[in-house]
Every structure is written in C-alpha cells, then in structure tokens.
Amino acid sequence: MSNTHTVSLAEDCGSFLADGATALEYRHRAIDPYLSFCEKVTLDFSGVRTANSSFMNALVSGLLENHGEVVLKKLVFKGCKPALAVLVESAIELGIRKSGGRITA
Amino acid sequence: MPRATIHHPMNHIVLPSQIHGARLLPFLALLGRPLSEGDVTVDFSKLRRVVPAAIVSLAASVHLWERQRRQVHFSGVHECEILGYLQRMDFFKACGVEMQESFQRWESKGRFVPVCMVTQPIDEMGADVAGCLAPGGEDYEHPMSGLFDTIAYVLTEVGNNIRQHSGGVGYAAAQVNRQEGMIKMALADNGMGILKSFQSVEAPWSMSTTHAEAIAKALEPRISCKAGEPNEGVGLTLVGEMVSIMRGWLLVVSGNGVLISRRDGSRTLEELPEGAFYQGTLVAMSFPETAASHYADHLRKAKIKSGLLHPGSGRAILEP
Numbered sequence: 001m002s003n004t005h006t007v008s009l010a011e012d013c014g015s016f017l018a019d020g021a022t023a024l025e026y027r028h029r030a031i032d033p034y035l036s037f038c039e040k041v042t043l044d045f046s047g048v049r050t051a052n053s054s055f056m057n058a059l060v061s062g063l064l065e066n067h068g069e070v071v072l073k074k075l076v077f078k079g080c081k082p083a084l085a086v087l088v089e090s091a092i093e094l095g096i097r098k099s100g101g102r103i104t105a
Numbered sequence: 106m107p108r109a110t111i112h113h114p115m116n117h118i119v120l121p122s123q124i125h126g127a128r129l130l131p132f133l134a135l136l137g138r139p140l141s142e143g144d145v146t147v148d149f150s151k152l153r154r155v156v157p158a159a160i161v162s163l164a165a166s167v168h169l170w171e172r173q174r175r176q177v178h179f180s181g182v183h184e185c186e187i188l189g190y191l192q193r194m195d196f197f198k199a200c201g202v203e204m205q206e207s208f209q210r211w212e213s214k215g216r217f218v219p220v221c222m223v224t225q226p227i228d229e230m231g232a233d234v235a236g237c238l239a240p241g242g243e244d245y246e247h248p249m250s251g252l253f254d255t256i257a258y259v260l261t262e263v264g265n266n267i268r269q270h271s272g273g274v275g276y277a278a279a280q281v282n283r284q285e286g287m288i289k290m291a292l293a294d295n296g297m298g299i300l301k302s303f304q305s306v307e308a309p310w311s312m313s314t315t316h317a318e319a320i321a322k323a324l325e326p327r328i329s330c331k332a333g334e335p336n337e338g339v340g341l342t343l344v345g346e347m348v349s350i351m352r353g354w355l356l357v358v359s360g361n362g363v364l365i366s367r368r369d370g371s372r373t374l375e376e377l378p379e380g381a382f383y384q385g386t387l388v389a390m391s392f393p394e395t396a397a398s399h400y401a402d403h404l405r406k407a408k409i410k411s412g413l414l415h416p417g418s419g420r421a422i423l424e425p
Contacts, residue, residue, distance in 0.1 A: 076424055077424070078423075083404050086401060
C-alpha cells in the first residue's frame with residue numbers, strides 16, 4: 001500500500017460543491033480512514049468549479065477537529081482556484097479553533 | 106383555475122398594485138395578518154408590479170395555507186396586468202395551478218429565474234440559478250464567472266439553511282434588472298422561523314429574545330440552529346457580509362422580526378407593521394451586477410470581517 005493517498009473532489013463529488021452533508025459523508029468514507037497510515041493525503045480540487053463554506057467546513061475543519069493540528073503536515077490541497085483557497089484556509093482556521101490547538105493526531 | 110369565492114373579509118387578500126421597495130413590508134404584513142378559519146382568496150386584479158421577494162413569499166404562504174387544510178382561491182387573475190409575467194415566473198405552477206398561456210415563452214437565461222422549490226439537490230439548484238442569471242459564467246474564464254460564483258454561493262448557503270432548519274417548504278426566484286444593473290434574489294420558506302429554530306435546539310439566549318434579535322443573532326458568525334457537523338453557523342453571516350461588501354441591500358423577515366441592511370452599510374431591526382407575523386423566513390437581496398465580479402476577493406474580505414479568517418495566517422499546503 002502506498003503511503004500517499006489522493007482523492008479527486010471533482011470526480012467523486014462533482015464540480016459544484018455546496019452540500020455540507022455530502023462533504024461530511026465523503027470525508028468519513030474517503031479521507032478519514034487514510035490519515036492514520038498515509039504520510040500524505042492530497043485533496044485534488046482540479047476541475048471543481050465552485051464551492052461554498054458549508055461544504056468546505058464540513059470537509060476540512062472536521063479533519064483538524066478529529067486528528068489535531070498535526071494533520072496539516074499530511075494534507076495537500078491541490079488545484080484550488082483563488083476562492084477555493086480562501087474557503088480552505090478559513091475552514092482550517094475553524095478546525096484549529098474547534099480542536100482547541102490540539103497537536104496530536 | 107381555482108374558484109373565485111369570498112368567504113371571510115379577513116381571508117380575502119387583495120394584492121396591492123405595487124409590491125416593491127418600501128411597499129414590500131406592508132405586503133408581508135398583509136400576508137401575515139391573522140386569518141379566520143376557512144378558505145383564503147387572493148385577489149390579483151390590482152397587481153401591476155412585483156419583485157421576486159413578493160412572489161416567493163406569496164408562493165410559500167399559499168403552500169402554508171394549503172398545509173393548514175384551507176382551500177386557496179385566486180381571483181381577478183385575468184384582470185391582472187402582469188398575468189403573463191407571473192406565468193413566465195412560474196408562480197402559478199409553483200402553487201400547483203395549471204393555466205393556459207396566451208404567449209410564447211422566451212429564453213429566461215440572463216433575465217430571470219422562475220420560482221423553484223428548494224428541494225432539489227442544492228448544488229444542482231445553485232448551478233441552475235447561477236447559470237440562468239450569469240450565462241456563460243460556468244466557464245471560469247468567462248467575464249460572468251464572478252457573478253456566477255456569487256449567486257451560486259449566496260443561493261446555496263441560504264438554501265442549505267432552509268433545508269436544514271426551517272422544517273417547511275422553500276421557494277427561490279431571481280431577476281436581473283439590466284437597466285439598473287442590479288441582481289434581485291429571494292428565498293422564502295413557510296417553516297418554523299429563525300427564533301423557533303434556535304429555541305428548538307434550546308439555545309439558552311433564545312428563550313427570552315425577540316424575532317428581530319434572533320435574526321440579528323443568525324447573522325453573527327458561528328451561531329447555528331443545529332450545532333455540530335455539518336453546521337458551522339457561518340452561512341447567513343457570510344451572505345450578509347458579502348452583500349454588504351458589494352454595497353447591496355439585504356432583507357430578512359422571520360416571525361414579526363425584520364432586519365434591513367442598506368447599501369450605505371446601515372442596519373436596522375424592526376417589527377412588521379400592524380402586529381403581523383410572517384410564518385417562516387424570507388431572505389431577499391439586491392446587489393450590483395458589476396460588484397459581484399470580484400467574488401474571491403469579496404469572499405476573503407467577508408471571511409476576514411466576520412473573524413473567520415485572519416490575514417497572513419495561511420496554514421494550508423497549496424499545490425497548483
């Protein structure tokens with residue numbers, strides 16, 4: 001098993017990401033399980049046209065809440081258009097706040 | 106076509122000739138006034154001009170009355186000067202009324218979005234509405250792409266709130282006024298309203314507050330009616346900030362509460378006139394078409410202004 005894992009948001013969830021419940025289910029199924037044994041997990045947003053805060057917060061902030069801030073060393077956000085990058089950074093801030101600065105994975 | 110029957114004067118709602126601007130609140134008060142038992146008649150004969158906010162709130166109210174097992178009758182429809190417009194906006198269709206049309210339907214793209222129910226997958230609805238108001242904007246390189254993104258963002262965040270919190274049925278509609286260069290969008294539901302939604306999750310502060318104050322609270326960051334994933338309570342906050350950054354106008358009505366955010370940045374809380382009570386929530390807005398083109402920048406500013414993003418704090422590993 002490779003120690004890197006890449007998911008394509010466009011292929012798996014579509015090019016228009018707006019539903020927090022979809023993001024949550026996807027995170028539990030396609031991202032969470034890989035964080036414990038992969039050195040690097042890439043969230044590839046290539047082909048994603050647009051997203052909203054509901055989707056991105058459900059996808060990203062929970063990762064920090066569940067795995068701690070250290071997970072940021074493993075996560076790579078690929079192919080983000082400028083607005084998607086804003087949503088990612090904001091979701092990370094939210095996750096850090098919710099994790100209470102927890103460091104452990 | 107529903108029968109034109111008048112039952113009780115209180116239940117006979119004569120739509121005024123103009124429902125836009127400052128005349129919207131008196132109209133909502135008319136919809137929200139107490140009704141007697143029995144059927145409801147809506148008289149369209151005087152109606153001459155109407156905005157999307159009025160159309161969706163009327164559609165939501167009609168659905169509410171029917172849910173209350175009232176028969177709803179439409180009268181004066183053929184005397185209504187804007188019958189064709191209401192038909193093109195699919196108002197009657199949204200109310201479950203089939204009518205013959207004496208005109209040719211033209212392409213609505215770039216002009217208006219007919220009334221649609223907020224029940225379909227929210228991402229599909231967002232893409233459809235944004236594509237309709239900003240044709241071509243689906244392409245990231247297109248000049249309309251910023252407007253497309255802005256509309257999609259606002260619509261899906263408010264639509265998510267309706268689906269997750271209202272417990273009712275929601276409607277959306279929109280229009281482009283090319284002369285004024287303004288986008289007008291509105292979403293209305295006939296659910297429990299914002300205050301009751303907070304009370305349903307036993308938010309302690311909500312037990313002794315007003316509808317207007319609950320609306321103001323909903324616009325604060327990280328205040329959600331359903332705490333925890335996937336609700337972070339930032340949707341309406343960011344919508345409010347983005348509309349404000351674009352120097353737009355925002356109206357939120359829920360229960361007897363009214364919040365108006367004006368183009369000059371001022372914000373007021375008030376109550377519906379005449380002791381009226383709007384069952385559900387209406388979110389209406391207008392903003393300049395051109396201002397919406399700087400979507401990513403506006404989103405960033407809205408996040409910073411709401412305290413959800415701190416400049417220079419980037420922690421993500423971003424790869425091209």
